[in-house]
Each structure stands twice: as C-alpha cells, then as structure tokens.
Amino acid sequence: MTDPLEQRLQQAATAASNRASPPPLLGLRHRSRRRRTAMIGAPLAVAGAVAAGAFGLQPQDRDRITTEPATGEDHDAVVTFTVQLTGTLAEPGASALQACTELPGVMPTGPLTYGRSGTATITVEGSSSIQTFDSCISDIAGYQVQRSDEIAAETAAARARWEAVGSSNYTYRLSHRCFCPVGEFDVTVTEGQAVSVTQRSGEDRRAPERFQLSIDDLFALIEQPPAGVSSVRAQYDARYGFPTRIDVDRDPQAIDDEYTYVIIAYQPATAAGQQAEPTWPPYGTQQIRIDARPSDPTPAVGDEVVVEVIVTGNADRDPFLQGPRVDDSDPGWIAGSCPAPAEGSPPPARPQTLRKTFRLTFDTPGRHEVAFRADSSCSYYHGDAEHVLVLDVQPGS
C-alpha cells in the first residue's frame, strides 16, 4: 500500500532534482584545486576581518579600482563580476582581493590579477555567495594602489639607498617560500659576490646553490625579471634599502607557481673582514603567540571543523601566519601583510593581532595534528612561534 507521506516526499525531491542540472564539472575541479591551499582559506571571517579594518588600512585612491557586476540571471543565482584594477594593488589590498576570490561559491573564470593591473572576470554562484562577494569586493575598492611608474621610482630609490648605506661584504638570511619544499638559507657575500650559501632549515632538499645570490642579484631580479616571469613585486628596508620581500609570479593564470624571497636577517661584515651571524633587524625581538580554537575538538570524519586562529605579537607590523600543513611537502597557507616601511627611524612596537579562520575536514579517524606557524619576517622586531592543534577525529559511517 502506498504511503501518501512518502509519495509526497519523493515527489518533492524529484521536482527539485529535475530542476538541478549539474554545474560544469570543470568549474568544480577548479574549486577543488584551489581548495588544496584554500581549504583552509577563504572564509567569511577573512573578508570580515578585512572589512573591519583588522589590517589597519586607510582607504586611499578609491578611484583607481572599480568593480562592476556585469551579467546575472537571478533564477540561476550566478553573477559574473568584472573587477577592473588600474595600477598595482599594494598589500594588504592584494591579499584581501585574493581572499575575496577564495570565498565559497566564487569561481574566477578569466585572468586573475591578484593585485596586478588588469581586468578579472569572476563568476559567483549562489545568492548568499554573491552578496558576500559583492560586500567583500566593495570593501577592497579603495585600498591603496600603486602605479607602475611609482613602483619603478620606489625601486630606484631603494637601490640608491642600498648603494649609499649597504656594504660589499655581508651575510644575509633568505627565506624561500612557495607551494613547494621551502627553506631558509644564509648567504655570504664578499666584495659584492655571493661566495657561499648554507641551508639553515626547511624541507628543501635540492641544491642550495640556487640561492647563492647577492643583494645586487636580487635587485636585478626585480628590475629585469628573467624570461618566463610575468610579475615581480618587492618591498624594501627603510634603513638599508635592500629588498625585504620579493614576490615572483611566473604565470598570472596559474596558481601555486608563485614564489617569494624574504630577507629575514642581514649583517654587514665586521671591520676585521669576518662574516658575523646575521642579526638584522637590530631593533629587537618580539614574542609571538598563537592561539587556535577549534569549533569541535572531537569532530567526526567528514565534519567541517572551523578553527579560529589568533596570532598576537608586539611589533610594528602584522605578523604572518602560516598553516595548516597537511604534511612535510605542504607549505600550508600564508596570511599577513607587509607594507613598505616608513622612512626614518624604526617605528615603535605596538600590539598586533592577526585573525584567520580555517575550515578543515578529515578523511580518517584518529589523532590529527595541524600545525600553525607565525613569524614577523617583515617587521623590525623579529620573532616566530609554532602551535600544533591536536584533534581527535571520531569514526564516521
């Protein structure tokens, strides 16, 4: 005998099924690929933090970035946004723009600028995602942008500062960050030539000689990017002029091909000509603390765990946050901002907080360790910290 309630439930489900044509699998594959780094990222909380001014920004040059929802069909709840960016978006605006593109339901379908001058076409699916993205991108509009001629002038000024104040004999510590095995290297430079490189830490097992680069070599990379590199962005030390951070992107349409050099220590040679342990930045150290709060310390397999991570320190800049790492070959996700330092004396240290929400799921039951690492590599006050969150994942079905 037919159960009328069952019949009605089945009819309702079938009616909804008949209206649910699957979205292109290609789009979901793209989201799946992004998820590897942004499984992790993406959350509403990041946009919220940006919107709330957690990065300490003052909106400037509002007229240089415009956004326009271009096409949309309400019944499908899909809207294509065209984001027009004139000039290069400075940090943390670039990171904030990227965070918007990593929100759930957001699928970049054209060339992504990630803060570089150009036009990005971004398709957003789902009405709540559309409103969230719209709000997120509206908050980005107005962040400071940098024009290419200003970038050239800044590089020239930094090089002049380096040539005036820098030394020909020095040691510096280079941190190589990428979606690949990473590491930190001490490079010794004598008479302007990089003469030795030693790996200090990291999983990178390849020959460290690749990083036998002088500061002048790094300037050459910025000023005349090698073939195959589409974009180089750099920030400079206010005192010595050397680049403190260089972001290199090979293919603007590819993800995870970017790599970054960060100089985390610099020491001129002593008068006796001996290379000293690098101690830059010389203005002090800072204690960084990481606090990770999971929504559920004992989730079941397949459950989404929301982890709120709060990094606090006492410095002149936001700290960087890296995590979580799935295994040794996974560099995890990096957040933080590294604005160009101000001229003159080092800025005073003050409390800094970086908040980020990670969303994690686990495929297997048992004890899982998720590592978060924070550092202040672009601050005058150096410090780092690591926090390992232990989750006891319960068996699912």
Place this chain on the structure above:
Amino acid sequence: VSDARLDLDAFYAAVYPRLVGQLTLLTGNVDDAREVASDAVVRLLPRWDKIATFEDPEAWLRTVAYRLAVSRWRRAKVATAGLVRLREAQHVAGPDGTDADLTRALSRLPLGQRQVLVLHHVVGLPLEQIAAELGVAVGTVKSRLGRGRAALALTLEAPVETTS
C-alpha cells in the same frame, strides 16, 4: 581493485540531481541544496580514485553532503544577523512545482528528524543502514522517524492558523 571502475562524469551526472533533491528537503531551499551538493563534489574530486573503488560511492558523497548541510545549518544558527537575514531571504518557494507546504513543514522539524525522513522515504534506506550512516542506534532512527512523521502529518493535514 574494482574491475567495474566508475566513470566520474557518469557518476556525477546521475548522482548530483538526486542529491540536490534530497538536500532541498533537508535544507529547505534548492539554492542551498545546490551549493552544498557542489561543495560535496569539490571534496569528492581529489579523492575520486579511492572513492570510485568503494562499494557505494554515492553513500560517501551523501554522507559528506549531509554533514556539510548540518555544518551550514549550525553556522547559520550562530551566524551574524546579516547572514541570518540572507538565509531567511532565500526561504522562498518558487512557482515551479515546489511543494511549499511540505518544505515549510519540514523546516519546522529538528534536523535529525528531517535527515531520517529523507534517508528512509526518499533514498529508500532501511533503518539499519540509516543508523550506520548517521552513527546512531537503530532505536534512535525509529524514534526520529516516528516523531518526524507524526509532526509532519499533523502540520500538513491541519495547517496552523495565525490569529491576530
């Protein structure tokens, strides 16, 4: 290794609409259902080689999707006022054959009861299998099903009238 390895495109085309149908009853609207189903497929893709060898890959996808729906529902409960407003704004039955009374009646049930109703009456799973999928006792499934059916029947047959 299974010799009857599933083709991902065929699996996706067959399972996605079915999943959206079930999730619509669970979440209360088709937009949420599609987003949750897509999120579940996003989780499936990097694991497909392994899941394709499972006896019932659809059960894996369904379990993940239901959990995502539950997470989403929990988040919505504690979300900011703005998000709550968004969610309520989506709660609109369309002029396209949606059983608005049923959707409304389902939305008043606890999520656990909704899950069991969908798994039993729409997916057609026996009580033991539902208990296994949800990780609860068979008695719990029976009790949720009984209460859910009773509440649904009551609401659908005698709609609550509002008085000023």
